[in-house]
Amino acid sequence: LPIHLACARKSKAAYFIVRQILDLFEQQVLETDANGFMPIHLALKEGNVSQAELLLSHHAHQQSTSTDGAGDTLLHFACRSGSMDAVRVAIAAGCDDANKQNAVGRTALHEVAYLGDANLLKLMFKLHANANVHDKDDKTPVHIAAERGFTSIVEQLIDKFGGSIRARTKDGSTLLHIAACSGHTSTALAFLKRGVPLFMPNKKGALGLHSAAAAGFNEVVQMLIARGTNVDIRTRDNYTALHVAVQSGKASVVETLLGYGADIHVRGGALGQTALHIAASLSGPEARECAMMLLKSGGQPDVPQEDGETCLHLAARNGNKEIMR
Structure with a gap:
């Protein structure tokens, strides 16, 4: 409805449109749009304090106790807008329960x-x-x-x-x-x-x-x-921070961990992978950079995983020529 559009806009013209609509069709203050928003929800969401105050001069109780389809109260909307004035309007209208949860459990x-x-x-x-x-x-x-x-x-x-x-x-x-x-x-x-x-x-x-x-x-x-x-502390699957940094392609973190003496020979996961095995199984410049650092720090490309595959096998499959040299 036009009233919803006007309430979502910040301008004097929008305010006067809302006022004119309410003069003619007061009941529209309680109408919801396709998303379940009442005009007051949209006004507070955008921090439109003047529109919100105007809306609340009609059927205030029904608006102040309303929620949208996601369970958001007037206080949720007002807080989300970041406007102190909007929050004060919501509170003045009686919507002052800061612990009321919406559909996803969030409070104001x-x-x-x-x-x-x-x-x-x-x-x-x-x-x-x-x-x-x-x-x-x-x-x-x-x-x-x-x-x-x-x-x-x-x-x-x-x-x-x-x-x-x-x-x-x-x-x-x-x-x-x-x-x-x-x-x-x-x-x-x-x-x-x-x-x-x-x-x-x-x-x-x-x-x-x-x-x-x-x-x-x-x-x-x-x-x-x-x-x-401890730089080599392990997860339940025996992965170190070095393993996960390589898996995520975070070369700068790999360099930092190596600088702190991270053990490049630790085996993690069901396949017993070293950090170099992980690097070899990935593609892209970050993975290659990680692999080169590991090789220069003593990584062994010919050591097999539990399934018998070495870093060379993994690199060949992924086209990592630098590791294969």
């Missing part, structure tokens, strides 16, 4: 944590927002802020809101895993200082070091090793 605090907005965070504290609510991926607002690298927000969620440092996601990842695989060194350090275990594995037996290596974050890798993680 999850949305604020994603934005990293310190002022909105203060407002969430006044609304008694719970930092330990898990969404359907088992992520709390602390996890969300950690993924985004918002160290200050993370610290406040833990220190002020009482967010748990032991919360883990569905795959068993700790907050350190989350920060490490997202490349946020300062956030990872903040977790370590607050007692998040350095050596706690996820369900695959991987530590933060493996997560950082797989994602290619050198600075995090260096920090975790400096903090005491």
